[in-house]
Each structure stands twice: as structure tokens, then as C-alpha cells.
Amino acid sequence: MPRMRKKADLPEKICEACGRPFVWRKKWRDDWDAVKTCSDRCKSDLRARRRSA
Template identity: 65%
Template sequence: MARSRKKADLPTKVCPVCGRPFAWRKKWEKVWDEVRYCSERCRRSRKSTD
């Protein structure tokens, strides 16, 4: 049985659009290095010069 982790122990990143920190999620397990935005809304509203 796997041990559960506290949310404070999970890796975090800062969203370049809204500037808020966001934590690792299970659904991002295999693509965490590629995740840049905290939400779909921020991803859609990013600057077009990105």
C-alpha cells in the first residue's frame, strides 16, 4: 500500500498567466515537466507571443 503524501510535500510551479502557485496532480503524473499553466482557462488566455 502506498503512503499518502501531504499536499505541502508535493512539487509546485507558478502559472505564468495568473502568477498563482499550483501543485502537482495525479493526472499530470507523466507530463509534469510539460505542464505550464494552472488551468485550461489560463492556457487559453495566454499571450499569443508565447
């Protein structure tokens, strides 16, 4: 039987775009170290900010 995890036990990062904390998701398991934003919206906002800077 698979081990159940509590959400509090998952790794957490701070979003570079909005500054809010977000936790690990299964879809990020292969590249968690490269994840910098909590959502696609924040990712596009961050890219737009970097382009205009």
C-alpha cells in the same frame, strides 16, 4: 498500503498566465515538466495573449 502524501510535500510551480502557485496533480504525472499553467482557462488566456502579441 500506499504511502499517503501531504499536499505540502508535492512539487509546485508558478502559473505562466496568472502568476499563482499550483501543485502537482496525478493527471500531470506523465508530463509535469511540460505543464505551464494551472488550468484550462489560464492555458487559453496564455494562448490568446501569445497570438495577439
